[in-house]
Amino acid sequence: MTGGFQEGDQSVTLDLLKQKMDSFAKERDWDQFHSPRNLLLALVGEVGELSAIFQWKGEVPKGLPDWKEEEKVHAGEELSDVLLYLVRLSDVCDIDLGKAALRKVELNAIKYPASRTYSNANNGIAETS
Numbered sequence: 001m002t003g004g005f006q007e008g009d010q011s012v013t014l015d016l017l018k019q020k021m022d023s024f025a026k027e028r029d030w031d032q033f034h035s036p037r038n039l040l041l042a043l044v045g046e047v048g049e050l051s052a053i054f055q056w057k058g059e060v061p062k063g064l065p066d067w068k069e070e071e072k073v074h075a076g077e078e079l080s081d082v083l084l085y086l087v088r089l090s091d092v093c094d095i096d097l098g099k100a101a102l103r104k105v106e107l108n109a110i111k112y113p114a115s116r117t118y119s120n121a122n123n124g125i126a127e128t129s
């Protein structure tokens with residue numbers, strides 16, 4: 001048993017992913033290509049690739065119980081591409097994504113109080129009380 005610290009022991013944080021993407025770009029001299037617009041288009045492209053996996057399957061149960069292992073691995077890869085480009089886009093826009101997201105969660109809770117009941121999740125439009 002080595003007992004040494006391994007990368008797999010790290011908890012995955014947005015900051016870790018941000019640093020990894022920054023190193024990835026710098027090591028390849030790709031900073032020049034990672035402009036906000038290019039990253040946004042790359043992000044949208046990856047959302048398209050993720051959508052293609054679900055396309056024509058109809059509704060699928062949560063947990064994807066009927067999917068083959070390789071399909072789930074593929075879905076994980078496309079979800080990761082979306083996340084990585086989102087993290088990178090936020091970084092080059094000098095926006096702290098973690099802080100912005102936490103603030104948005106708080107704003108959402110104010111907009112849609114848990115004390116009220118909703119007939120559906122359609123943005124609370126059909127609020128019943």
Ligand SMILES: Nc1ccn([C@H]2C[C@H](O)[C@@H](COP(=O)(O)OP(=O)(O)OP(=O)(O)O)O2)c(=O)n1
Pocket residue numbers: 024030033049080081084085
């Ligand atoms: N200029 C680039 C190109 C790639 N990547 C990184 C971020 C994504 O996580 C991943 C995207 O790589 P690909 O464009 O090769 O896309 P896929 O991995 O989805 O491959 P494919 O489109 O062939 O399925 O690589 C990046 O940071 N900057």
